[in-house]
Amino acid sequence: xxxxxxxxxxxxxxxxxxxxxxxxxxxxxxxxxxxxxxxxxxxxxxxxxxxxxxxxxxxxxxxxxxxxxxxxxxxxxxxxxxxxxxxxxxxxxxxxxxxxxxxxxxxxxxxxxxxxxxxxxxxxxxxxxxxxxxxxxxxxxxxxxxxx
Numbered sequence: 001x002x003x004x005x006x007x008x009x010x011x012x013x014x015x016x017x018x019x020x021x022x023x024x025x026x027x028x029x030x031x032x033x034x035x036x037x038x039x040x041x042x043x044x045x046x047x048x049x050x051x052x053x054x055x056x057x058x059x060x061x062x063x064x065x066x067x068x069x070x071x072x073x074x075x076x077x078x079x080x081x082x083x084x085x086x087x088x089x090x091x092x093x094x095x096x097x098x099x100x101x102x103x104x105x106x107x108x109x110x111x112x113x114x115x116x117x118x119x120x121x122x123x124x125x126x127x128x129x130x131x132x133x134x135x136x137x138x139x140x141x142x143x144x145x146x147x148x
Contacts, residue, residue: 002060007136009056014129016050020095021122028115033107040102043095054087072135079128086125094118 020043027039058080065073094114101111137143 002063005056006060006064009053009060010129010133010136013050013053013057014126014133016046016053017122017129018126020046020050021119021126024115024122025119033105036107037102037105040095040098044099047092047095058084068139070139072139076132076135079132083125083128083132086121090121091118091125094121 023039023043027036031039061076061080065077094117097114098111098118101107101114134143138145
């Protein structure tokens with residue numbers, strides 16, 4: 001069962017984070033203040049999908065990783081603390097802060113500074129999760145490694 005849950009939950013988590021990031025970036029560039037407010041208000045509600053998906057991914061990954069060894073798995077394990085720390089220490093608090101500021105109509109320097117940080121760290125996490133997805137596909141044989 002973990003062999004099914006892990007990749008599904010991982011893809012759900014990655015797509016959820018990617019949706020948050022794209023919604024934020026596109027609304028900031030192209031949309032009105034009311035759309036930005038809606039996006040910033042809805043993102044914390046998306047945690048109801050994201051957090052269980054990340055927990056399922058981490059739990060099943062830990063379980064599956066007990067049986068495996070190798071440099072690809074080691075790389076995945078090395079990335080996970082950074083992904084988790086970015087999410088817990090920066091991204092979740094930033095999303096809650098930005099939601100609060102947007103609902104108050106306070107689009108000030110503080111809002112945009114935190115928004116920039118959130119987009120930067122979000123891009124880092126998307127990259128790290130994408131690398132973990134790629135490595136998972138390599139480990140299962142669904143993707144070939146490039147020759148060096």
